[in-house]
Amino acid sequence: MSTLPLQDADTLKPSPLLARLWAMAGERQGGHVVVKDAASGRILEADAALARVLRPDGQPLVGGLDADWCDAGMVVALRAADQAALARDGVLASEHRIETAGTRRDFLVLRLAGRQGGHAVLASIWIDLTPQRRQEQQLRQALDQIEQLQRANESLRLELKDQGLRDAASGLYTRSHFEEQLRREVDLSTREHREFALVFVAVDPLSGPGAALGEAARVRVLEALGRLLRGNTRAMDASCRYDEDRFAVLLSGVGLATAHSRMEGLRRQCATQIVVHDGQELGFTTSMGVASFPHTAHTQDDLVSASEAALAEARRRGGNHVTLAAIRFEP
Structure with a gap:
């Protein structure tokens, strides 16, 4: 063989x-x-x-x-x-x-x-x-690093953009950004025939140590209220520093009764919140005016006016109060 x-x-x-x-x-x-x-x-x-x-x-x-x-x-x-x-x-x-x-x-x-x-x-x-x-592994690693860098850059861009839309003291959105969201919510609710609520919130005049500390105490209170507002709103909602003394809250898809119940809970939280500044314990209360679309107003301007009027009524009653805007009855 x-x-x-x-x-x-x-x-x-x-x-x-x-x-x-x-x-x-x-x-x-x-x-x-x-x-x-x-x-x-x-x-x-x-x-x-x-x-x-x-x-x-x-x-x-x-x-x-x-x-x-x-x-x-x-x-x-x-x-x-x-x-x-x-x-x-x-x-x-x-x-x-x-x-x-x-x-x-x-x-x-x-x-x-x-x-x-x-x-x-x-x-x-x-x-x-x-x-x-x-070589393929090195290429994949290089591509992964590039992708991670791109994600980090995009995250930083969004973060910087978001910072430009937020109030420094409260961490909430600025008025211009909020009003744009409010316009979109009015358009959406008009098309889909659904309701939402607008709330104006103001810190009542400080008393005791808070009044004595002046602007520094006021800034600490605004920071605390901003944290409470962020913690009491959903992702679909929006909160903003509306002007020097007032905040605004948009509650998407929420009626007048539900909005009142949620804001009443927030009012109680504010009344029991303790803010510490320079070793001093500061308390504060808030006044709130609640209006809803379309029950108390049919346009954005009317809705803002109704919420402002309800806030003014809450202040007139001595503060630490949640007031509902009057419901309009059409003939």
Whole structure:
């Protein structure tokens, strides 16, 4: 029974089978040739360069089996790919991740079954994809960093834009931004025939230590009221510093009764809130006027006027009060 010679060399003389496989491999560079006996799986030919990669211990690759240089899991994977290639007419391409001496490499393996010297053999070309995968990984990391930087820049842009729309003392939106939201809410409610409420809020005149501390105490109270307003409004609502002494709150999709109930809860919170400034405990109360669209007004200007009138009535009653605007009855 004739046997094929074993050959482990830097260059292998291309047999017709190997020449066919190289032609099918196309223009790929850096490929390494391996020829196995189809029956036993024993390696008959191999590039010396691939042998140095797969057998860094210096042992020969030719003459041995896959089990001599890789773990059991990889032996099973390689054997399955070999059997699939032997069972088909044509080239089988598969990828394998090989780890030797602590180094992981990715290979594309092209396999082709045929005969060489009267023996059934399996020829394969091993193409090292590791440099390409490393470049792809570096590219992905660079793209991820660019994307993260873009997200950070966009977040900063939105934050700076948002800061430009907010009042420094209270942290609430400015009047111009609020009025734009109010216009949109009027348009939306008019189209969809739904209601919403507008509330004007004012801090009652400070007494005791607050009155003695003057403007500094007033700023601390405004900051506290801004926090309470932010905590008592939903994402769909809006609050703003309307002018020097007043705040405005837009309660989307809320009727007069619900708005009154929510603002009454806020009034109680304000009345029990303690603000500390220079070691002094400061208390404060608020007056609120509640109007609703379309029950107390049918236009934006009328709604603002109705809420202002309700606030004036709350102040006239001595403050620390929530007053509802009168409901208009159409004939």
